[in-house]
Each structure stands twice: as structure tokens, then as C-alpha cells.
Amino acid sequence: MTTTSFGTLGVPADLCAVLAQRDITIPTPIQAATLPDSLAGRDVLGRGRTGSGKTYAFLLPLVARLASAGTRRTPKRPRALILAPTRELALQIDEALAPLAASAGLTSRTVFGGVNQKQQVAALARGVDVVVACPGRLEDLIAQGAVSMAGVEVTILDEADHMADLGFLPSVRRLLSQTPKQGQRMLFSATLDKAVGVLVDQFMHDPVVHEADSPEAVVSTMHHHVLHVADDRHLDVLIDLAAAPGRSVVFTRTKHRAKKIARQLNAAGIPAVELQGNMSQNARERSMAAFHAGTAQTLVATDVAARGIHVDDVGLVIHADPPVEHKAYTHRSGRTARAGAEGTVVTLMLDAQRNDVRDLTRKAGVKPTVTRVDERHPVLREIAPGERSFPGGIVKEEPQQPQGGGGRRRGAGGGGRDRSAERAQPSRGNAARPAADGRPGRPQRPAGARSGARAGAGQASSGGAAAFSAATGRGRRRG
Template sequence: MSSTTFGALGVPAPLVEILAQREITVPTPIQAATLPDSLAGRDVLGRGRTGSGKTMAFVLPLLTRLSRSTTQRQSRRPRALILAPTRELATQIEDALTPLAAPLGLTSRTVFGGVGQNPQVTALRKGVDIVVACPGRLEDLIGQGHVSLDAVEVTIIDEADHMADLGFLPAVRRLLDATPARGQRMLFSATLDAGIGVIAKRYLSNPVTHEADSAQSPVSTMAHHVLHVTPEGHGQVLLDLVAAPGRTVVFTRTKHRAKKLARQLNGQGVPAVELHGNLSQNARTRTMEAFHSGAARTLVATDIAARGIHVDDVALVIHADPPVEHKAYTHRSGRTARAGASGTVVTLMTDDQVRDVRDLTRKAGVKATTTRVHATHPLLQELAPGDRSFEGGFAAPVAQASPRQGSGQRRSGSGSGQGSRPASGQGQRRGGPGSGGSGANGGGGHRGGARPASGGARPTSSGRPASAGPRTGSARPARSAASFSEGARRTR
């Protein structure tokens, strides 16, 4: 962490005051490195790992420039553009931006596909200062004449490497061509691959390059573990970890696997939602709202969604299926240990995955501890402290169900395990009565709803509540081994 302050870096007093009100007082390394140059109007090429605070590194200079500019807000002609690769990331940039922009009298609007365009068109017609957009929908609206980029003073490309991974760079080039060359441009990325270098060379003018940390280095506070499991024990180990207190993100390789795994976890009494490319925008929004609120404490996601998940208090990331390549490992793992917090990353590995996982961690620059484990191995309690609970599967409100699903009570809902029927006998903490957990009628067990945030236990340094007592008994629902191991075998 930097020892300087935002004011010392040149952030205007009004913004410093707003940041202080939100208890943001100490710049992260990427912020401390880039802010002096970006606030001075320089083009900036910034590299920093995911979760390092890149959003605030570009939001602050953008707002500073617009608040000092003499230009006025105009219909269909935004003054600033932020390009993001995913809808989730665009939404979260907007969430970070709005509290800072509003006191300055600045407005913004997200623009992305998967939802109707009319609200976006209406906002653009009225005039907004900042557009936060995914490339595809923005190009559509430009083609329809609803927006022009000829008045853009600041252009920002966030997570440029993910733009490249998703094949967006041609669209990014076309959009940059539509912005004035005299404007300020900033590009932020976790890695600076060849495609990113081409963009930077063509569109950034004498950029200042800042690298807050190594392109592939894991966070120093992130602990990496590889758990060597049997195919039959894969599901049991996974279920034990996600049944612990706190938020967990579980990654799978395919959309089908994410959907199935979320449904299985809900069936076992662990409230879970899923996130992948097959979901509508409304379903994706409901999924993230459930995960943020704690109504679902486990999020099952595919690689495509990894960059869009920005939740600060995720203490555990589980690679249920090891990723195909090391960049995906880095991006997945970045969902924990955000903004200086500690976190744990677990990769489940079967015998036939040993060589692949070894190559993966080596290329990612990770020194992981490998342990052969089973469902009752004591290491699981160390990695995910606390009593295991199976309070019931997550069920979305019926009013939010898709019309095609009818009542949807026995289906997985809009791709997030919603509507899963709680398994009988759930709502009981592992260990049963007398072991520190609560029975179905006690204060600690909840059916189909959010567990109290505190869980009645003390937080630990990992962000998870400490166990209220020793983990005893084995009151785990019985179907875990067969159902989960079947999915594990099919991914290999």
C-alpha cells in the first residue's frame, strides 16, 4: 500500500472529501503510480492485476477533467467514454463512478446488450457526460444515429487484455477512430500482450507506462492450494468447502457444468447461483444481487464471467475444474484478495490432471501447496474455517421467474439455481444439535434464505467467521458423492 494521500497526488479537494466520506483514504499502488500523470492530462498505459484498484485510477482523473472543462453536456454527444468487456464490469464501474460524479453535477449511463435499448437511447438523447459501454451495443447505437463520439474528451479502455480475449479489439479500434485524436486516452490491463501493444502504439500519444506489479504475480496475501482428490471424492470435498461461512466463487469450464453444479449445491442445501453467457441481463443482475446481499453465498461461474465479478469480501475461490490456461487462472483467482485483503485459492485436481495443473501454476507464477485430501481431511477446516451449514437452496422470488418457466419451483430458474427445492432435513448445521450448530428450528438454521451476516461467529483474518466450536458429526446431505463426482468426471 502507498503511504501517500489522494490530495498529495493531485486529486482535487472535493473528490478527496467524497472519497473520505466513503472511507477511501489510502491510494493503492496502481493509483499512486498513475494519478500524477493522468491528472496532468497525459495518456497512460497502466498494468495492474485484477482487484488492484484500477477503476478508481481512471475514474478520478476523468471526473477531475470533466469538472474543470468548459464544455457543456449535449444531446447524443457524451464527453467521456469508458469501454469495458462485460456487462457486469460496466455496471460495477458505473456503481463506483456515480457517488463521485453526482456531487460534481456529472451524469453517466451504461450501454450494453442483453437489455432493451430504449432506456439507453432516451438517456443519450437527454445528454450524459459519461458513457460506460460494451463495444457491441455502442457500435449498434452509433450505427442507428443515437450517439456520436465526436465530443469525447477522455477515453478509457478497461481490462484491455480481456477485450482481446473476447475478440473485441477490432470494435475497440473502430470506436477509438470515432473519438477525437486530441482527447486524453488511458488503457488499463492486467497483462500487456501483443494485441494490447498495437492498440497502445496506435491510439495513445506519448503514453506514460506504469506497472504496479508483475503481470502474472499472485497477490502476496493470496494463499494457493492444490487439493489432490479422487473422482469420487471431488464432490464431497467441494461441498464441504462451500458449506463453510462466507462468500465463495466456484469456477467451472463450461456453462452446462456451471448450471448443473449450482443446481446440485442448491439440492444439497447450500444456497448457490450461477453466472455464465447463457443468462439474460436480468438474470445476471439478479444473480449478482443475490450474491452481494448474501441470499446466495456461493457463485458458480465460467471463465467468461471471471472478469465481471468484483466483490470485495470473497475469501475463497475454488477451481472446481482447473482452467485451460494460466491467464484464466490469474483472472479467476483475482476474485479474492482484492484491494489488499487476504484470500485463499483452491484448485481441485484428480490423478489425470496432475501434469496440466503443474504446468498451469508454473506459468501463472504460483507456488501452490499440494495436498492429497478427502472429505474429512483437517486441511479443509483450515482453508474454510467455521461450522458447515446446509440451510436450504437459494430460491428467487416467483415474480422474477421467466414466463417460460411457469412456477419454476423444481427447475433451476434463470440459470442461477433459483427455484431449487430445499432438500428435506436441511436448515441444520453440520454437527447437529449440541455441536455448536442449530437444528432446523433453532436460531442458526434458515430455510431458503440468507444466513445472518455475522453467522454468530467472529471474523478471521481470511475474512471468514471463525468456527463457533469444533466441527463434529457428519450431518452432510447424502447425495453429494455420486452427483458431484459424475460432473467432475465429465469435465476431464
């Protein structure tokens, strides 16, 4: 049987060469299904689950069309628009676009909030071929006269269902209405629900619909577990899983929980960074850079990261807090087992969450293995094999304290914090401690890893390489 290649689908040879340099030679199902139509200039509606390869499915025809169109970029009038729901996804799309665009002599610019708009405005004034934007900031710049959609030849909506979930549809409709009606439009989404249908009906012209898999399809390389834990063992189990070799992503429901758990993991000697909505864009980028580089082995995130974040070799996703609904479960879990790779998804479930988790997994179409555990249960080593490592938390760089200044700054009763204790302690080795029940011993955690981490003390991080301190706490709060 002949294997389909990008070339046989109609992708230009220079773009195939760029893909080959990145060891991308065989199209994924969503790419193989949509590329013939999108390269031919048709409006395309593509549905594929997270990690299915949707980004290249729209970037390749976008670059091919702009390269062959014969038009030139002009100030304030981009030739193509890609809309994304989050800053992280916009950055990731632009990163994937860069080598393709360079091969065709095209330029791009990301446009999103959370950063000063000066550089964005300056780039648009010079002229760019492709704008990769979040709706809010783009509308602001249009209102200021910094950019116009009148020259857009190709419009792409990525993660359209997430746009709807976040309430962006009114903004998206206003933006699409400003693009030329004769332009090509492509919409990609993990689900094709009624909210997405509104956009299709209003803005797409006789679209070709391609569904690479059914909405209920379960990723065969993704293994699902539910670990039933007591309230006071929740953090210990989480620490044991996060200390396993390899990258892991831990999801929480709230920004406060993301910050707290990242701090607790660092206190236990596990280098972790957070990603949540209260962080500045620079801090978010530092977090992702540390996670990409391996400086941090664990990323603790709210659902802001559940869409679009792609880091190679994430072997484990942990739902420290089960998500509210099944779509969030699917998209969170999609950070692992991407493009055919193996991956494991673990949901930590408290007694009070049993019914919710049962309904959640049923609606998500998965049948997890359910086990009641504590941090010494052997199933943890089966789920996340390998020796546990506690190399030390990521430490915030602070000015050197004067010698002998290790006491509390504001006095014992003044609410001050003993900052001499707030730095991550070096690992004390991975020597196994004996198990009273005769099972193989577990690696010894750094002193204070249990009670200190569970107490959640330590200096909070602003994200990225800015770090978290490791301190033992004064009270016992359960994680």
C-alpha cells in the same frame, strides 16, 4: 515517513471527500503511480493486477477533467467513453463512478447488449456526460445514429488485454478511430502484451507507462492449494469447502457445468447462484444482487465473471474445473485477496489433470500446496476453517400445487419429474456425525446431500434470486 494521500497527488478536494466517505484514504500503488500524470491530462498506460485499484485510477482523473472543462453535455454526444469487455464490469464501473459523478453534477449511462436498447437510446438522446459501454452494443447504436463519439474528451479502455482475448480489438479500433485525436486516452490492463501494444501504437500520444507490479508478481496475501481428488469425491469436497463460513466463488469451464454445480450445491443445502453466458441480463443482475446481499453465499461462474467482478470479503476461490491457461487462473483467483486482504485459492485436480495443473501453476508463478484428499480430510478445515452450514438452497417461487398432487405429472413412465421433491429441504442442523477413524466428526448434511447432489437432479435456475430446486436424482452422474 509521510503517507501519500489523494489530495497530495492532485485529486480535487470534493472527490477526496467522496472517497473518504467510503473509507478510501490511501492510494494503492497503481493509483499513486498514475494519478499525477492522468490528472495533468497525459495519455496513460497503466498495468496492475486484478484488485489493484485500477478503477479509481481512471475514474478520478476522468471526473476531475470533465468537471473543470467548462463544456456541457449535449444530446447524443457523450463527453467521455469508458470501454469494458463485459456487462458485469461495465455495471461495476458505473456503480463506482456514480458518487464521484454526482458530486460534480455529471451523469452517466451504461450501454451493453442483453437488454432492450430503448432506455439506453432515450438516455443518450437526452445527453449524458459519460458512457460506460461494451463495444458491440455501442457500435450498434452508432450505426443507428443514436449516439456519436465526436464529442468525447476522455477515452478509457479497462481490461484491455481481456478485450483482446475476447476478440474485441477490431471493434475497439473502430470506436477509438471515431473519437477526437486531441482527446485524452487512458488504457488500463492486467498485462501489457503485443495485442495491447497495437492499440497503444495506433491511438495513444506519447503515453506515460506505469507498472505497479511485475506480471509474474504473486499476491502475498493469497494462499494457493491444489487438492487432488478422485472423480467420485470431487463434488463432496466441493460441497464441504462451499459450506464453510463466508463468501466463495466457484469457477467452471462451461456454462452447462456452472448451471449443474449451482444446482448441486443448492440440493446440498448451500444457497448458490450461477453467472454464465446463457443467462439474460436481468437474471445475471439478480445473481449478483443475491451474492452481494448474502442471500447466496456461493457464486458459481464461468470465466465471464473472472474479470471485473468485485464483491467484498470473498475469502475463497475454488477452481472446480482448472482453467485452460495461466492468465485465466490469475484473473479468476483475483476475486479474492483484493487490496491487501487475505484470501485462499483452491484448485480441484483429478488424476487426468495432474500435468495440466502443474504446468498451469508454474506459468502463473505460484507454488501451491498439493494434497490428496477426500471430503473428510482435515486439511479442508485448515483451508476453509469454521463450522459448515447448510441453511438450505435458494428455492424458486412456484404456484402452490393442489393438495395431494405430489405424484409425477406425466406418470411414472412418461419422463415427468416429481416436482414435489424438487424444493430445497430445510437444514437438519449441524450436528457432527462420528468419524470412524477417531477424528472430530463432520457436520451432518441434509438427507440426500451426497447422492442427490452428485446426481445433479433438480430444477435448473435462470439465475439470481430465481432459484434452484433440491431433488434426489435417478441416476448417478459424477461431478
